[in-house]
Each structure stands twice: as C-alpha cells, then as structure tokens.
Amino acid sequence: MRKSLSFVVLALLLAACAGRPENLLLISDQRAAGATEIEMLVATTRLPSGDPGTLFSGERNQVLGDIKIVDIAISIPPDEARKVGQVQFPKKAPGDPAREFVTTRAKVLEIPDAQNALRSMLRNKGTGHVLVFIHGYNNRFEDAVFSYAQFVHDSGAPVIPTLFTWPSRGQLLGYGYDRESANYSRDALEEILRRLDRNPAVTQITVMAHSMGNWLTLETLRQMEIRSGRLPGKIDTVIMAAPDVDFDVFRTQMRSLKNAGPQYILLASQDDLALSVSRRVWGSSVRLGAVDAAAEPRRSELEDIGLMVVDLTEAEGGGLNHAKYASVPEIAKVLGERIAAGHTLGVPKATLGDRIGLATASGAAAVGGAVGLVVTAPLAVVDANERDRFGHRVSAVGEDAKAGLGITTAPTCPTERFGPRPVGCPEL
Known part of the structure; x- marks a missing residue:
C-alpha cells in the first residue's frame, strides 16, 4: 500500500513538473477586456537570475540581510474564460491576456521605493490590511507569484498582497535543500514583518503560509516572540494551510506563542497525499496539515493550544489534495471573507469545540x-x-x-x- 501511494504521488508530481512553462515574467504589453490586474509586492532571499523571464533563481542570495523587493502585476482573464481555482499558465510567454495569466509589470525596487510603492497601493485600495503569503516546497519564483495572484483574485480578499518567497529550487528531489532554504530565510521574514508593523499606513497584517512555508512562518514567529517577548501588534491572524510540520514539533513551537496575540487558523485535510509522503520521509506520526482534529489525543492537544481548526477532508481538491485553500473556489471565497473579517471571534479562551x-x-x-x-x-x-x-x-x-x-x-x-x-x- 505504501509503495503504491508513493508511486501515485510521484507520478502526479512528475506530471506537474513536466508541464511547467518558462519565462512567465516576460512583460506583456497587451490588455484584455474584463481582465483583472493583481498588483503585489514580493520580498525574496533568492539570488537574482539575470533573466527577465524569471528574475530570481532557486539559489540563495549570499549577501546576508540583502532582501530584494519587486513590484509585480499579474493580469488574470475574466472568470468566464478560465476555470476558477486554477492558474491558466501561458502556453508561450508572454501569453494571451484574454485566456491566460500574464505579467504586466515587474520592477525590482530599492527599499525607499518599495516603501513608496506600498503607500501608494494602500492609498489606492483604501485599506491598511496587508496579507503576507509564504509559499511551500517545490516552487520557483514565478510559480509562487502566479499561484498567489490566483488565490488573491479568487478569494476576493480586500487586502494588499505581499509575497515572501524563499529559495526553493522548484525541483521534485529538492526537498532537503528547500527545507534548509526555509531555515535560511527566518531573519529576512522577521525583518519584513517588523517593517510592515512599523509602517503607520499599515493597520492590520494577516500572515498565511502553505505547506513547508508554515515551518518557516512558525519558526520566524517563535524567534520574534522569544526575542521581543511578544509579536508585533498588527499581526492579527495566522492562517496555516496544509502545514508540512511535525505535530509534536508544532506543539513545542506554540509553547512560545501562547501569549495574547493573533488568531491561529489551521486548514487540515486527512486525504492530503503530499503530507502522507512527507510523514514517511520524516518518520513522524502525523503532519499537522493532515491531523484528525476530532480524535483523541489530538483533539485535547489542539484544544489546549486554542486553534480555530478547519477540516477540509470532505472537499474534493484534485491532484494531491494539498492546495484546497486555493483550488476549491468556494473555500477560497470563504477564506477571503474570513481574512477581511480579521480577529473577530469573541471567546479568546474558547475550547476547540x-x-x-x-x-x-x-x-x-x-x-x-x-x-x-x-x-x-x-x-x-x-x-x-x-x-x-x-x-x-x-x-x-x-x-x-x-x-x-x-x-x-x-x-x-x-x-x-x-x-x-x-x-x-x-x-x-
């Protein structure tokens, strides 16, 4: 059974990797009627590639503390011309904006220019709410940009999208390298979150991570809490989608994060095939993103932590069932509403039930x-x-x-x- 499951997962991953288009960030000067443009700021610890079609590679920027900021805009075709919940990658760059996602702007910014760009985005959108997203394993720079644009569009979340992308090589067999690259990027993510918190135009920060990105996020939040005794006050909600984190390790991480602070929301699915393979790779009992929150002893353990637990097991996510937060349109929409609502649950010490x-x-x-x-x-x-x-x-x-x-x-x-x-x- 284990061999057959691993074979299925490997086949799905190979199929996904084989079809990846190239040069996604080449600029298109065409526009399509009814298309929507998603503008985002991207912060990264990746090494610049020197190629305008990719901008950044999967290697690590060896200049410690050198965080690159990019202002990127992605055009998304009208809903009637696409399948909502999926990215319509260009068959050939720069792509057809009437039917495909295309890049309309990509400009690397210095820190002062990035601050000005953020102020302009906040002013134009009429909100002080920033959504910081941290992607998972096996993501190239351009993959992370397009996927995040799709979620922001399909969720309808009224936020300023900010992507933190760390040096994943985007390779199926690069799991170990990716994990170390996530660890490498902890200080940089902390710096971005603190800069946003200090910005007077930013009133609210939601942090959302997927898969291995949750490891980076939790480690970063933990070190921020240990360093300062508390998390930045503007961090309102932390959403953990399919976290590729050992459940027991998560419990120890949360011991440092139990002071009054953000609402933690866990999106879990017991049929997540990618996390099933990860569990076997690490030899752990359960990955956090595949936990059965209704069964003991996990129920009591989660109750003690005080999470909002979201069970997506019954949702048909397709493929590996590893990205239901974005691939199931109804879930994306409700998450958008929840992100907009912020930390509004009225019982701060309520149990899981x-x-x-x-x-x-x-x-x-x-x-x-x-x-x-x-x-x-x-x-x-x-x-x-x-x-x-x-x-x-x-x-x-x-x-x-x-x-x-x-x-x-x-x-x-x-x-x-x-x-x-x-x-x-x-x-x-």
Missing part, C-alpha cells in the same frame, strides 16, 4: 457545491458580528450533507414573532 471551521459537504452536488460552516457548539458562543457574517453559509448546507459529515448545528432563530419557525427554534 467552541470554535467554528469550514468544510464542504460530501454531498456537494446536492447542495450546489456550497461551503458551510461546521459549528461544534451553539452559535451563541460566537460573537454577534461573526454570526451575522456567516450565518447564511450554515443554512446553505443541506441537512443530509451535514448528517453525512456528522455536523450538528444550532439553528439561527429569527426574533420576529410572525412567519414559520425553523425546526429547533422555540415559539416566541
């Missing part, structure tokens, strides 16, 4: 693929703003689908005396 999470119903076809909120305690434990924001999503998931997932929810009962009463609501 008092948190809310997201899931897609196994009977998605019957409910139109709607994403609903899994509520493991009455909605009364969540503050009123959160109930109002997400209540409609709870009711969007059919009772049959919820039963299939073992979900029980308290009904949202209207306060008016007239009209029919939902099942479970007392008479007024």
Whole structure:
C-alpha cells in the first residue's frame, strides 16, 4: 500500500513538473477586456537570475540581510474564460491576456521605493490590511507569484498582497535543500514583518503560509516572540494551510506563542497525499496539515493550544489534495471573507469545540457545491458580528450533507414573532 501511494504521488508530481512553462515574467504589453490586474509586492532571499523571464533563481542570495523587493502585476482573464481555482499558465510567454495569466509589470525596487510603492497601493485600495503569503516546497519564483495572484483574485480578499518567497529550487528531489532554504530565510521574514508593523499606513497584517512555508512562518514567529517577548501588534491572524510540520514539533513551537496575540487558523485535510509522503520521509506520526482534529489525543492537544481548526477532508481538491485553500473556489471565497473579517471571534479562551471551521459537504452536488460552516457548539458562543457574517453559509448546507459529515448545528432563530419557525427554534 505504501509503495503504491508513493508511486501515485510521484507520478502526479512528475506530471506537474513536466508541464511547467518558462519565462512567465516576460512583460506583456497587451490588455484584455474584463481582465483583472493583481498588483503585489514580493520580498525574496533568492539570488537574482539575470533573466527577465524569471528574475530570481532557486539559489540563495549570499549577501546576508540583502532582501530584494519587486513590484509585480499579474493580469488574470475574466472568470468566464478560465476555470476558477486554477492558474491558466501561458502556453508561450508572454501569453494571451484574454485566456491566460500574464505579467504586466515587474520592477525590482530599492527599499525607499518599495516603501513608496506600498503607500501608494494602500492609498489606492483604501485599506491598511496587508496579507503576507509564504509559499511551500517545490516552487520557483514565478510559480509562487502566479499561484498567489490566483488565490488573491479568487478569494476576493480586500487586502494588499505581499509575497515572501524563499529559495526553493522548484525541483521534485529538492526537498532537503528547500527545507534548509526555509531555515535560511527566518531573519529576512522577521525583518519584513517588523517593517510592515512599523509602517503607520499599515493597520492590520494577516500572515498565511502553505505547506513547508508554515515551518518557516512558525519558526520566524517563535524567534520574534522569544526575542521581543511578544509579536508585533498588527499581526492579527495566522492562517496555516496544509502545514508540512511535525505535530509534536508544532506543539513545542506554540509553547512560545501562547501569549495574547493573533488568531491561529489551521486548514487540515486527512486525504492530503503530499503530507502522507512527507510523514514517511520524516518518520513522524502525523503532519499537522493532515491531523484528525476530532480524535483523541489530538483533539485535547489542539484544544489546549486554542486553534480555530478547519477540516477540509470532505472537499474534493484534485491532484494531491494539498492546495484546497486555493483550488476549491468556494473555500477560497470563504477564506477571503474570513481574512477581511480579521480577529473577530469573541471567546479568546474558547475550547476547540467552541470554535467554528469550514468544510464542504460530501454531498456537494446536492447542495450546489456550497461551503458551510461546521459549528461544534451553539452559535451563541460566537460573537454577534461573526454570526451575522456567516450565518447564511450554515443554512446553505443541506441537512443530509451535514448528517453525512456528522455536523450538528444550532439553528439561527429569527426574533420576529410572525412567519414559520425553523425546526429547533422555540415559539416566541
């Protein structure tokens, strides 16, 4: 069974790597009607490639502390011309903006110019909310840029996108090198987060990481807490998508991060094939991103940490089921809403059972693929703003689908005396 699983994962990874296009960052001077442009700032510890089609390689910048900043804009075709949840890579660079993602701007900036660019983006978008994303293993510079642009667009998150990209070689057999490159980049990520926190125009920072990027993120946050005694106050939420982190190691990391601070949200999926292989590579019992949060002893351990746990196991993610946060459009949309909402849960020391999470119903076809909120305690434990924001999503998931997932929810009962009463609501 183990050999067959490893073969399937290897085949999927090889297929993905074989089809990677080249020179994605060549500038297109064409525009398409209905296309959307995603502008982002990119910070990196990679070595410049000297090639305008790639900008940066997978090697490490040997000048310690030299963080490169790039202002990049990616044009995304209209939704009716693409499959939402996927990146439509150009078949040949620079690409066709009517049907493919294309690069419309890519300019390396000095730090003062980067600060000016950030101020301009904040002013033009009318927000002080910055979303910092840290990618995972096996990502070239251009892969990370295009994938992040896709998530920002499909989630609809009203934020200023900032990408931190570390020196991944983007090679299937480069796992060990990538892990060391993540460690190499801890101080640089800390510097970026502190610079954002010191910027008076920035009012809120959400940190989101995927896969191995969570190792880098957690190690960075841990060293920041140890160094200063607390995390920067503007870091509001930390979202961990499919974290490739040993569960026991995660528990020790969180011991240093238990002071009052950001809301930590875990997006986990027990059918994540990439994490299944990682678990065997490391010889660990479970990877954090594939944990069964409902089963003991993990439930109690997570409860003690105080996470918002999001179980995406029932969502059909395709491929390795390793990037459901971006590949399932409904999940991306709800995450966008959650990012916009910020740290609004009203019970800071609530147990795991008092948190809310997201899931897609196994009977998605019957409910139109709607994403609903899994509520493991009455909605009364969540503050009123959160109930109002997400209540409609709870009711969007059919009772049959919820039963299939073992979900029980308290009904949202209207306060008016007239009209029919939902099942479970007392008479007024």
